Amino acid sequence: MNPQALEIVWLSLKVAVACVAISLPPGVLCGWLLARSSFRGKVLLDGILHLPLVLPPVVTGYLLLMLLGQRGPVGMLLEQVGIQVAFDWKGAVLASAVVAFPLLLRSVRSSIENVDPRLESAARTLGAGRIRAFSTVTLRMALPGVFVGGLLSFARSLGEFGATITFVSNIPGQTRTLPLAIYTFINQPGGDRAALGLVLLSIALSLAALAASEVLTRRVRRG
Amino acid sequence: MADFLQVRAIKHLGPFTLDVDIRCPYLVTALFGPSGAGKSTLLGMVAGLMDPDEGEIVIGDRVVFSSARKIRVPPEARGIGCVFQDGLLFPHLSVLQNLHYGYDLLSPGDRRLDPEDVIDLLDLGPRLAHRPRQLSGGERQRVALGRALLRSPDLLTLDEPLAALDPGLKNRILPYLRSIRDTLGLPMLCVSHSVGDILQLTGQVVILSDGKCVTQGDFFDVAHHETVVPLLGDYGFENVLQVQVSSNDPDAGLTRVAYEDQVIKVPLCDRPVGDRLFIGIRANDIILSRTEPEGLSLRNALQGRVGEVRRAGAVSMVSVDVGKRLLVEVTPEAVVELGLKEGERVFCLVKTHSIRIGPSVAPDRT
Numbered sequence: 001m002n003p004q005a006l007e008i009v010w011l012s013l014k015v016a017v018a019c020v021a022i023s024l025p026p027g028v029l030c031g032w033l034l035a036r037s038s039f040r041g042k043v044l045l046d047g048i049l050h051l052p053l054v055l056p057p058v059v060t061g062y063l064l065l066m067l068l069g070q071r072g073p074v075g076m077l078l079e080q081v082g083i084q085v086a087f088d089w090k091g092a093v094l095a096s097a098v099v100a101f102p103l104l105l106r107s108v109r110s111s112i113e114n115v116d117p118r119l120e121s122a123a124r125t126l127g128a129g130r131i132r133a134f135s136t137v138t139l140r141m142a143l144p145g146v147f148v149g150g151l152l153s154f155a156r157s158l159g160e161f162g163a164t165i166t167f168v169s170n171i172p173g174q175t176r177t178l179p180l181a182i183y184t185f186i187n188q189p190g191g192d193r194a195a196l197g198l199v200l201l202s203i204a205l206s207l208a209a210l211a212a213s214e215v216l217t218r219r220v221r222r223g
Numbered sequence: 224m225a226d227f228l229q230v231r232a233i234k235h236l237g238p239f240t241l242d243v244d245i246r247c248p249y250l251v252t253a254l255f256g257p258s259g260a261g262k263s264t265l266l267g268m269v270a271g272l273m274d275p276d277e278g279e280i281v282i283g284d285r286v287v288f289s290s291a292r293k294i295r296v297p298p299e300a301r302g303i304g305c306v307f308q309d310g311l312l313f314p315h316l317s318v319l320q321n322l323h324y325g326y327d328l329l330s331p332g333d334r335r336l337d338p339e340d341v342i343d344l345l346d347l348g349p350r351l352a353h354r355p356r357q358l359s360g361g362e363r364q365r366v367a368l369g370r371a372l373l374r375s376p377d378l379l380t381l382d383e384p385l386a387a388l389d390p391g392l393k394n395r396i397l398p399y400l401r402s403i404r405d406t407l408g409l410p411m412l413c414v415s416h417s418v419g420d421i422l423q424l425t426g427q428v429v430i431l432s433d434g435k436c437v438t439q440g441d442f443f444d445v446a447h448h449e450t451v452v453p454l455l456g457d458y459g460f461e462n463v464l465q466v467q468v469s470s471n472d473p474d475a476g477l478t479r480v481a482y483e484d485q486v487i488k489v490p491l492c493d494r495p496v497g498d499r500l501f502i503g504i505r506a507n508d509i510i511l512s513r514t515e516p517e518g519l520s521l522r523n524a525l526q527g528r529v530g531e532v533r534r535a536g537a538v539s540m541v542s543v544d545v546g547k548r549l550l551v552e553v554t555p556e557a558v559v560e561l562g563l564k565e566g567e568r569v570f571c572l573v574k575t576h577s578i579r580i581g582p583s584v585a586p587d588r589t
Contacts, residue, residue, distance in 0.1 A: 116311070118307065118311055119314075121298070122305065122307060122313075123313075123324065124272065124297070124298040125271075125272070125299070125301075125303055125371075125374075126299075126324050126325030126370065126371075126374050127325050127328040127374055128299055128328060130297075133299075136324075140315055141314070141315050
């Protein structure tokens with residue numbers, strides 16, 4: 001593998017892993033909220049969280065740019081504390097996390113819904129506090145669903161194009177992930193070979209992720 | 224006597240209102256009532272899984288809920304062992320891990336029971352590595368019981384622990400419950416809809432109907448209550464007697480058992496002589512006679528004196544003192560014709576084959 005391809009794969013993996021890592025905690029929290037609690041505005045929250053699933057990714061990217069870009073309201077706040085996400089690999093992470101979030105959420109939510117809530121009550125009567133009862137019973141039993149959600153999020157991040165290119169552009173070494181690199185090579189005269197190499201790499205990565213998730217899920221099911 | 228449990232609570236759930244004031248001074252209290260009476264709501268409030276809108280719950284001498292004093296002890300700190308109707312075992316854990324769930328959360332000083340002892344008591348040794356889905360219904364209930372016991376509770380609540388079990392399994396669980404009562408002295412609140420089952424554990428009942436406590440006390444005192452009679456269902460009221468096998472007679476097809484100082488002939492059962500067991504006789508399977516019968520195929524005539532006679536709906540319930548109390552269901556007309564009054568001598572006639580053989584009194588370790 002040439003150094004350039006290596007850099008692209010490394011960046012893509014870094015972005016995808018970071019995407020899963022930052023999505024999991026809010027994903028589990030929101031999944032639990034939507035599955036187990038009722039509150040005012042639940043339908044609205046559900047709708048907002050699912051929006052990236054139905055919006056064109058370019059629109060999501062543009063909204064992120066307006067919010068978090070250097071002149072966006074949140075972006076200016078972040079800049080004051082020295083964080084810049086636009087046109088940076090962290091921005092690519094954010095873009096794919098937002099786009100992939102509904103996939104993770106749906107999987108986590110339905111796996112939590114499948115756990116009998118009375119099991120958590122049983123754990124409480126046995127002396128477990130709220131958080132322990134949730135983590136040792138509900139979350140533990142929902143783990144296969146959480147893994148599947150994580151895999152979906154990882155895969156979506158590897159494939160993310162529209163939101164990323166709109167939000168953080170196509171900067172080599174910073175935001176040029178696999179799909180953006182393939183797109184770039186295809187548009188270059190004589191870039192077909194390089195593009196094909198990346199396409200094959202992309203397929204291999206996806207298959208590896210699938211296999212890893214399958215192994216993990218089986219291990220969890222066996223306990 | 225100090226109460227093991229006091230519940231004074233009002234709870235509105237949609238159109239349903241639970242409004243009860245209950246005291247349980249006896250070690251084991253049975254909670255009866257038709258479905259929808261509020262039994263599970265009551266247990267949920269005692270366990271802390273649901274709060275009364277108003278009221279006070281005291282376990283032993285500890286106030287665990289008081290709306291007036293703004294006390295609300297969370298379920299994990301109430302020290303209650305709950306056995307749920309369908310067990311609610313953790314499916315992702317082994318039997319051993321299920322048993323240890325509550326035990327491991329206790330500080331060592333609070334552990335009053337040894338897991339080994341509970342595993343022995345409930346005969347769970349061979350099943351420890353299994354998952355709940357690999358167990359039979361009776362085994363699952365025993366694990367649920369063990370898990371609740373190992374949490375070292377101050378009170379054990381059981382929600383229809385026998386409902387899901389067939390009669391053979393019931394007869395295997397009941398001895399365990401009795402040995403918990405007798406060897407551990409643990410207060411229990413047990414929801415049941417089967418009178419025959421629960422009387423093998425306790426005679427103290429609280430009767431709920433439509434969110435209200437209709438009556439509470441000794442079952443024989445409340446059995447004639449108009450709200451209690453329908454609860455007995457088609458099966459009717461069953462007297463549960465503790466007897467001892469005195470001889471087996473395979474040729475005659477019967478077993479003789481001693482009850483107080485009388486002999487009862489029951490269907491042949493392969494229990495050893497000296498074995499103590501329960502038998503069940505339904506109140507409407509007993510015929511009353513003023514004279515000792517002759518020339519009848521009936522095998523059993525228990526002598527006794529009439530205690531109370533009470534009208535319960537379309538029938539009369541006569542309690543007869545045959546050493547202990549036996550409830551007999553007769554028509555109100557018979558009460559008049561036989562002149563059944565308190566203190567009168569009567570014979571209770573029972574066909575051998577209408578007697579149900581119950582479980583042994585001592586825990587059955589087969």
